[in-house]
Amino acid sequence: MSEFLSILFDPQQVLSVVAKTLFVIFLILILNTILNVVRKGLLLKAKTKKQISNVEIFTQIFRYFFTLLIIIFAVLSYSSAWSSFGIFLGFLSAAMGFALQKPITGIAAWMMVVTKRPFDIGDRIIIGDVKGDVLDVTLTHIHVAEIGGLIDGEEKSGRIVMVPNWLLFERNIVNYTSNDDFVMNKVVVNVTYESNLDHAIEIVDLSARKYLAGIIGMSPGGPEIRLDFQASGIDVQVKYFSPARHLHEYSTNITKEIFDRVRVSGDVEIAYPHTEVVFRKKGE
Structure with a gap:
């Protein structure tokens, strides 16, 4: 309580708090502006309802995460807990990076698919050993209507294969229909x-x-x-x-x-493995 009163009756402290608060509000506004621009760009690329839903979820997660991060930094800026928080944040980020490596890579791959368009919904593709027609692209998986599968051929197998997005950075992607059909x-x-x-x-x-x-x-x-x-x-x-x-x-x-x-035809024969025995008289 005494610390609060000392800040309240100290003009320099009040100005510092107001400046930091305005700076936090400014950062949040900048963050929302950037996320809105990214969101509109991704929505223009999205084609299905699931893709639109993925874009909305993706932007909301980033908005909440970075807003919370800015508020935490702002609160800690009023105290001397930066050193301990920095150590904690370092360990936390390392642990989360290790545990969520593939999911985070999958989200990055989803963003690559949405923006760069290596394939679209309906394209026939090969990713690693999976071959089929793309049905949908979500934040975590690519849904593929498999062709071939248990038998050799180009006909649909009737199975749906869900390919993890992170595999896009580790496997070759072959698009049958990138230029034409x-x-x-x-x-x-x-x-x-x-x-x-x-x-x-x-x-x-x-x-x-x-x-x-x-x-x-x-x-x-x-x-x-x-x-x-x-x-x-x-x-x-x-x-x-x-x-x-x-x-x-x-x-x-x-x-x-x-x-x-x-x-x-009388003059064309298909070759096939067989044995032909020819008998000749001696001396011929």
């Missing part, structure tokens, strides 16, 4: 060395163009033929762009068309 795919057929290679190339090219005719104009390029020597024949490859979500559908149709055309 098309990705490179290929179909390979191995034909025997006795086959008519030019006819085989024609069969593969026509088979691909039959099913790609409707999308060649929208894709980055048309089908291209490539050849490689193999032990039992020659690989005839057709490389083409197809919609990322229909890779297996197009490769299946092209494979079936190639097979049907080879069967009716």
